[in-house]
Amino acid sequence: MTDTQTLIENRPPSVATLFLERVAATPDAEAYRYPVPPESGEGPDGWQSLTWAAAAERVNAIAAGLMDLGIRPEERVAISANTSVDWILTDLGILCAGAATTTVYPSTNADETAFILADSGSRVLIAEDAKQLAKARERRAELPDLAHVVVMDGAAATDADGDGWVLSLDELVKRGSAYLEQHPTAVTDAVAAITKDQLATLIYTSGTTGRPKGVRLPQDCWAYMARAIDAIGLLDENDVQYLWLPLAHVFGKVLTAGHITVGHVTAVDGRVDKIIENLPVVRPTYMAAVPRIFEKVYNGVAAKARAGGGAKYKIFLWAAGVAREYAKAAQNSMRLTGAPTVPMGLRTKHAVADKLVYAKIREAFGGRLRACVSGSAALAPEIGYFFSGAGIHILEGYGLTESSAASFVNPGESYRTGTVGKALPGLEVRIAEDGEILLRGPGIMQGYHGLPEKTAEVLESDGWFHTGDIGELSPDGFLKITDRKKDLIKTSGGKYIAPAEVEGQFKAVCPFVSNVLVVGGGRNFCTALLALDEPTLLTWAAEHGLEGRSYAEIVATDQARELIDGYVQRLNEGLQRWQQIRAFRLLPRDLDVEHGDLTPSLKLKRPVVEREFAPLIEEMYAGAREA
Structure with missing residues (x-):
């Protein structure tokens, strides 16, 4: 058996176990860095550090506090907050209590938040602030299972209901500390009792239509991922990771598991508008994006x-x-x-x-x-x-919520741009006759929560998971994703087109583009909806006599259309005739999460965008001659 096989096959049943092992091994080493307000005067450059031992003290108190609230193994505790060190420590506290985390994007509206809390049966909600608390309070009558809301922002933790339904995170920690005085081994006992098949996380996929589905990821998924990330050797204990990705998303979540096993430093700040400012201060050696x-x-x-x-x-x-x-x-x-x-x-x-x-x-x-x-x-x-x-050096990787995020990643020095690298150790992969990628291994979900029929559609009885992605596998194991199976376009002339491929080429050609959607299914030629990058466009506009105009006003001008038309023609030079963009429209605004055009992980919701801008699409095809 190789060292890699030993590392993975001898994994413990849970990340909670790995966390306790990490704390025992390097208690005084730096675990996290996080930003603090300038007026606090704490830490160099406005950042504070937390050792593994200090992190464990807070994690144990949160775990014990949840036990004191009556939370039992596998019961769900939801987190609705932006990425922060408190998000990570709260998640670890939930796991160390033997419970399961339900992740909720803070940008999720009240209706869908209520659906996720109800569908998951979450007993406690950890809410970031008054805004997240209000979503739960507004729908409290529809959430009989939700016993408490714990608010990270202590000032926002107002118990307006007068029945103890709301408390602050600091109050939860105090309850936990008192609980541990009475039951000093409560947390270590809870961790020791965790089995690999226990539910650890419910992550709701951002569906383009209908309600999201809860993906059930057991404890073993994260223990496997943690050890597999360690085994591929991309990181070591001397690295500094900058983590800003949303932790409600599986990509961000898996990074926290790998961090525990490797033991490097993670600098955490979920404010996307601070990335450019933070990078020269944090000076990371590694970052995911x-x-x-x-x-x-x-x-x-x-x-x-x-x-x-x-x-x-x-x-x-x-x-x-x-x-x-x-x-x-x-x-x-x-x-x-x-x-x-x-x-x-x-x-x-x-x-x-x-x-x-x-x-x-x-x-x-x-x-x-x-x-x-x-x-x-x-x-x-x-x-x-x-x-x-x-x-x-950008190492592309590939995975889905249903496969715990990391299924493939490019090897460090021998990476190949345009591929997503090789399968993680312990993962099986095969390509179906129609080109679909199938996966089997310890990182694959148990199924969709409460949806056995939906589960059966993608998960075979022998463990093979149908990803819905089309790909090609090289003889030496490098995977190339060509498109989503359901997103392939078939023109009325019978030609298949991978829109993501054309869209990616245009992003490389045109420095003004922000988002692009290629249309052509059932049509006789392809068209595109284009949203431009506002700061870049405004700079260009100021240089071309359009200063002072809004984004919408600029994209409506002939100058803007002529500018982008030049890039479209350049794109078409490198495409097959049936792939070429014969017409395009500049959208009056950029696509974003707030309008529902993108998922919180910034993936394009094609059906939503096509519905919203249907008049523009029809305009491009109106009266068109046959291709």
Whole structure:
């Protein structure tokens, strides 16, 4: 048996066990960093540190506090809050009590929040603030199982009902500390009693239609993921991870499991608008993100170069081309010879471009970044190659909520842009006759909560899970995702098109685009709905006599349409005739979570967008000639 097999097969039954092992092994080591208000005067650069021992003290008190409230093994405790160190510690407290966490995005409206709380049978809700408390209070009559709401923001924890239904997180911790004085082994006993098949987490998928489904992930899923992440060796105890991803999403959640096993430092701040500000302060060596972040950085760098004048923009375009050429050459030689060798002439150009462009990009990320992991959606390969050549190594991964997030990830030095890497150790994969990716292993869900028929549609009796994604597996095990099975477009001429592939190519070609949706199912040619990046567009507008106009006013102008038409034509040059975009419309606003166009993990809700902008789509096809 290999060391990797031993590490995974001898895993404990739960992450709670792994957490106690980590605390025992390195109690005084730094576990977390988190931002504190400037007026507090605590910690350098406005950040405070927490050791594993200090984290365990709070986790144990939260676990004991939940026990004192009557929470028992596998009973659900929901968390509705933005990413923070308290989110992580509360989740660990729930797990160490033997209970199960129901995750709720704080952006979820009151109606859907009530549905998730009711469907999951959650007994306690941990709410971030008054806004999250109000959602539960508004629907209290519909939530007979919800015995308490615990509010992280103590000032917002008003017991207006006068019956103890609401308490603050600090009050819960005090109750837990008192409980431990009476029952000192309560938490360690609860952790010791956890079995691998016990429910650990209910994560509700963001459905594009209908109610979301609760994905049941048992304790063993997270223990396996933690050990598998450790086994692939991407991280070690000296790393500093910057964690901003929503912890209600499985991608963020799996990172907390890996962190416990490896034992590195995690800096936590869920405020997306603080990412650029935080990176030079935290100076992470590792960060996970969704493609939209890298697209925004790329567009921002391009826009800054354009604003610097024609000469600077030409230098940027030249450097971007060199970066892609360099990355492709290095990755090809790595695949063929095992070493990233690059021709001398290209190395010389790359060295010049590095001084002019790449070094500044790396510095913006903190200057120490060894690798980024990108997941949740496809990253346009040309953007991946750009960052790779610039020294920001983006390792694409792949997984679903139903597979505990991490199923595939690119290996550190021998990663291949455009693929999602190799299967994690312990995971089986096969490609069905129609190209669908099937998975089987310890990270696969138990099923959908209370939905046996829906479960049977995707999970076979022998454990094979149907992902709904189409992919290709190379002889040496690298997986390439080509599209969602249900998202493939078939034109009226019988041609199949993968819209995500075309959309990704356009994002690499056009630095102004924010979101793009290709349409063409049952039609005789393809069209596109395009939303532009507002800051980049406003900068361009100011340079072209449109200063002072709003986003909606700018996209309605002939100048904006002509600008984007040039990029569409460039895109079409590299596409097959049936893939080409024959018409497009600029949307009057960007697509976002608030309007329901994107899921909280920033995935495009195609049916929703197509319904909302149906008049624009019909306009593009009205009176069109046959392709």
